[in-house]
Every structure is written in C-alpha cells, then in structure tokens.
Amino acid sequence: MGTTGCSARTSLDRVMAKLESVGINFLALDFDQTILDTHTGGRWTGSSDELIPHVRPVFSNLIQAATSGRIQVAVVTFTGQVKLVKAVLESIVGQQGAERIPIRGNDRSWQYVGDGSMDGKQPHMASACEELLTNNPGIKITKNTTLLIDDDPKNIRHALADGTRAIWFNPHHPNKLYSDIVNQLE
Numbered sequence: 001m002g003t004t005g006c007s008a009r010t011s012l013d014r015v016m017a018k019l020e021s022v023g024i025n026f027l028a029l030d031f032d033q034t035i036l037d038t039h040t041g042g043r044w045t046g047s048s049d050e051l052i053p054h055v056r057p058v059f060s061n062l063i064q065a066a067t068s069g070r071i072q073v074a075v076v077t078f079t080g081q082v083k084l085v086k087a088v089l090e091s092i093v094g095q096q097g098a099e100r101i102p103i104r105g106n107d108r109s110w111q112y113v114g115d116g117s118m119d120g121k122q123p124h125m126a127s128a129c130e131e132l133l134t135n136n137p138g139i140k141i142t143k144n145t146t147l148l149i150d151d152d153p154k155n156i157r158h159a160l161a162d163g164t165r166a167i168w169f170n171p172h173h174p175n176k177l178y179s180d181i182v183n184q185l186e
C-alpha cells in the first residue's frame, strides 16, 4: 500500500514537471471513457453518486494536481448531461474548485463563434479557453500550451491537424497515461 501510493505519487510529480517544462497551462479532458471508466452515452439514468465511483484515479489525481498548481482544466465532451459532469468535478475538487473548470458539452449552453476549427473538440476547447481567459486575465493560452486528452482517436487527429497538442488515452490501459504524457510530449 505504502509503496504503491509512493510510486503513483512520484509518477504524478513527473507528469506535472513534464507539463511545466513543455509549457502546458491548459488541460482539456474528455469525459466518457476518459475521466470515467464507463461511457454514459449522454443517457446516464442513475444518480451522480452512482457515477462518482467510475472516476479513474489517474484523472482525479491529475485534475487535483493541475488545479492546485498553475494549470487550467476544462472538460470537453459530447455529452449533454453537463450537470453530471459538474457533480463529478465537485466530487474531485470540491464545489469551489469545480466552479473554475469550464464544461463544454453538447447542451446548447454555449456557442463558439470564432473562426477556428469546428472539428471534433476544437470548438469546445476554444470556447472553454475564452472563459478561462475572461476569468484569469493574466494568463495566455495557445494551442501549443493546450493538451487534449481523449479516448477517441478522431478527436486527437482533429486536434493535431489544428496544431493543438493532444494525447490519445487508451481506456484499456489507464495506468499508461502518466508515462504516455512524460514520453510523448516534447
């Protein structure tokens, strides 16, 4: 137990050091099958309490570390059940912490009207970025300081084609995430 906790901690420290060394200040995270170990399909009929056990520890730890440091976080998702997303985030970082995490889902609560890419999660990230810049006037977020993590290879391809950093999350090997971040980012 002690050893496992210790090595997991070390690995997360390496991830945070890597993100900082390559200048990432914005993590855009997919929800279904990425933060969660299940796919709600936007049709979750259970309570949010029933969804919380499906949060992957690699993501709850990453989100806590990012938000307690200088890295902004957003959830970019195709689900329309953003209230569930919010409840899950509150379970990870508390109510105040969750207030600072923009959620961009398919719920028509937002619209991206910029001239950037409309493919995959690109408009979601661009819109979330606008909110973060409004709430944090001092920071500067670019595609090169953004990292999308998503289990859908299509969204990764769209991000990379648009010049946004992105790492494919393998839902079958969640514990590879930290080493993938450390090894793939440059």
Ligand SMILES: [Mg+2]
Residues within 6 Å of the ligand: 030, 031, 032, 033, 034, 150, 151, 152
């Ligand atoms: Mg997904």
